[in-house]
Amino acid sequence: MRAxxxxxxxxxxxxxxxxxxxxxxxxxxxxxxxxxxVLKNLNQYEANDIRFSEAQLSFKxxxxxxxxxxxxxxxxxxxxxxxxxxTGGLAGAGLAALVGLLAWAQVESDPYLEPTENAGTIVLxxxxxxxxxxxxxxxxxxxxxxxxxxxxxxVGLIVPPARPSGKGTSACLxxxxxxx
Numbered sequence: 001m002r003a004x005x006x007x008x009x010x011x012x013x014x015x016x017x018x019x020x021x022x023x024x025x026x027x028x029x030x031x032x033x034x035x036x037x038v039l040k041n042l043n044q045y046e047a048n049d050i051r052f053s054e055a056q057l058s059f060k061x062x063x064x065x066x067x068x069x070x071x072x073x074x075x076x077x078x079x080x081x082x083x084x085x086x087t088g089g090l091a092g093a094g095l096a097a098l099v100g101l102l103a104w105a106q107v108e109s110d111p112y113l114e115p116t117e118n119a120g121t122i123v124l125x126x127x128x129x130x131x132x133x134x135x136x137x138x139x140x141x142x143x144x145x146x147x148x149x150x151x152x153x154x155v156g157l158i159v160p161p162a163r164p165s166g167k168g169t170s171a172c173l174x175x176x177x178x179x180x
Contacts, residue, residue, distance in 0.1 A: 029052075029053070030051070030052040030147075031049070031050060031051045031052070032050040032078075032080040032147065033048065033049070033050075033080070033082070034046075034047070034048055034050075034062070034080065034081045034082070035047050035050050035059075035078060035079050035080040035081050035144075035147075036078070036079045036081070036144070037050065037057070037059055037068075037075065037078050038075075038076040038077050038078075039070065039074050039075060039076060040073075040074050040075070040076050041074075042076070045059065045061050045062075045063075045068070046061070046062045046063060047059035047060060047061065047062060047078075048060045048062045050078060050080065052072075052148070055071055055072050055073075056069055056070060056071050056072060057069070057070055057071075057072055057075055057078065057148075072148075075148065076149075076150060077146055077148060077149040077150065078146070078147055078148040078149075079144050079145060079146045079147060080144070080145055080147050081142055081143070081144045082142065082143060083138060083139050083140075083141060083142045083143075084138035084139075084141045084142070084143065085135045085136075085138040085139040086135070086138065087138055088134040088135050088136070088137045088138020088139070088141070089131045089132070089134045089135035089138060090131070090134070091134050091138075092130040092131050092132070092133050092134020092135065092137070093127050093128075093130050093131035093134065094130075095130055095134075096126045096127050096129060096130020096131070097123065097126070097127040097130070099126065099130075100122065100123035100126040100127065101123060104119050104123060107119070
């Protein structure tokens with residue numbers, strides 16, 4: 001069984017296309033909403049509307065709203081920021097729907113209980129409430145990832161650890177970063 005799981009995971013991994021190396025002159029049409037830009041002169045900007053094109057970087061300073069266009073050779077590194085509202089909303093909706101459906105199934109299977117006529121509406125309401133709460137929690141959590149560093153674009157792959165079974169076993173998290 002374990003060999004089949006490994007074989008399926010390997011087959012799926014081989015189907016994922018590898019990113020093509022970026023040319024040193026730059027990559028066109030990459031854009032990010034929010035992030036941080038640090039120039040070689042160590043000026044640092046909280047930026048909006050970050051765009052890479054040919055051999056330059058364009059962004060707006062989020063504090064002043066002033067637009068900047070600088071050559072990539074003057075850029076030390078660029079990171080993108082995003083919040084986890086969508087992920088939190090999906091997780092909250094899934095968890096609330098699961099709890100609601102399990103409760104409904106429990107009531108249906110109990111011979112002494114009778115489900116109400118609006119049980120489906122209650123489950124939908126729970127799902128919407130879970131999505132809203134999850135989105136609010138996710139909006140409070142932000143992540144920052146370096147996307148450009150010293151003339152090279154970065155691509156990352158994170159392989160989550162497998163849950164170990166049995167006593168005395170451990171797992172680790174593998175992170176691979178490729179710089180082009």
